[in-house]
Amino acid sequence: MSYSIAEAASRSGLTAHTLRYYERDGLMLAGVDRSASGHRRYTERDLTWIELITRLRATGMPIREVRKYADLVRTGDGNEAERLALLVAHRERVEAQLAEVTAHLRAIDHKIGIYEGKVEQARTSA
Amino acid sequence: MSYSIAEAASRSGLTAHTLRYYERDGLMLAGVDRSASGHRRYTERDLTWIELITRLRATGMPIREVRKYADLVRTGDGNEAERLALLVAHRERVEAQLAEVTAHLRAIDHKIGIYEGKVEQARTSA
DNA sequence: GTCGGACTTGGAGTGCACTCGAAGTCAAGC
């Protein structure tokens, strides 16, 4: 079972453009298979990999670092500790940012509360 | 009490470049005061405002929309309901994104768990 | 056999948010 780039795009939520761009940029583990006519054929493994790098991207990992991770996985032998370190460092950054965003959000919520009071007051005194 | 652009930068965590850029781009409520020599003088009110827009930016609000909000506040009269709507819409986007990032993070954590197992296994069998 | 549509490539273009550079002004200290 394999998928055309359009199918891979719809399954991954990325665009075909982005899939080609990722491949060109070294984010895939290997060149994607080709049909006799030269069209890309995505395997389940490709899609699983794309799902992972989509998660990394969606949590703010730069393309550069996703590539570094892909390089490690591609090398394939005993660099699991290195991969682990990269992912753990990423997790810590993401957690820190979640905390920061949450704190900002609380402050914005406070502001919203003030406006709600004002708007309500305007409504009842009208 | 007022502050030079360098002081405002260090108090806000932005750079002087960014402060000028924000002003140019219509993010400030009014032109910042100037000294006799034409240097900017930031008031406490300016800094309070900068703190708010920094929170909006840090939670992912585009410059464009911060400007829209600033425009509303600048107009100043009875558009509180509109400001409220803008902030509430933003809050909902941020909350949705927090949930999404958290979900991705959990999946990445799962991956980390797998690597931890592998690395531990490699360590003990060595 | 020709048409439409999905694909290919390489390279250029876009949008966002800064970030920097050049050239000039100004006040204070030596």
Added chain:
DNA sequence: GCTTGACTTCGAGTGCACTCCAAGTCCGAC
């Protein structure tokens, strides 16, 4: 009165991550 350093403006440059375009190929359907 000259240097130093912080400021000014305007406009150009940067980095990131796509996003799009042009020109071409290929395949299945009519």
